[in-house]
Amino acid sequence: MYAPRPSVLVIVPGDWDTVPEGVQELKQYLADEFGANLRVRKAMTPMKRPTPLFTGDWESGQRRAASRAVRSLLPQAFYTLDWLEETQ
Numbered sequence: 001m002y003a004p005r006p007s008v009l010v011i012v013p014g015d016w017d018t019v020p021e022g023v024q025e026l027k028q029y030l031a032d033e034f035g036a037n038l039r040v041r042k043a044m045t046p047m048k049r050p051t052p053l054f055t056g057d058w059e060s061g062q063r064r065a066a067s068r069a070v071r072s073l074l075p076q077a078f079y080t081l082d083w084l085e086e087t088q
Helices: 020-034 062-077 082-087
Strands: 007-012 037-042 051-055
Touching: 007 062, 020 037, 020 062, 051 062
Parallel strands: 007 037
Antiparallel strands: 007 051
16 A cells, blocks of 8 residues: 655745755755655735645654654745844
8 A cells, every 4th residue: 555755744824035055954854854855935915934744654753853853844944034124
């Protein structure tokens, strides 16, 4: 029986920017540690922050570990300058 490969889809707010090196680090980490792939999509509706969605067949306990890792690496991969507008 076919089991879909573990994947993480990160939905990024439309007004956020990407740090290519950070995205590559996240992608490499997921591949090396979990055999998972990474996909990134811009949101079409307003969002407060990037949202990771976990799909595919994750082994027991891996999804929780991957979730913690992804959440810690997201700030290195995506950013917004909204705070700058608020201070002006």
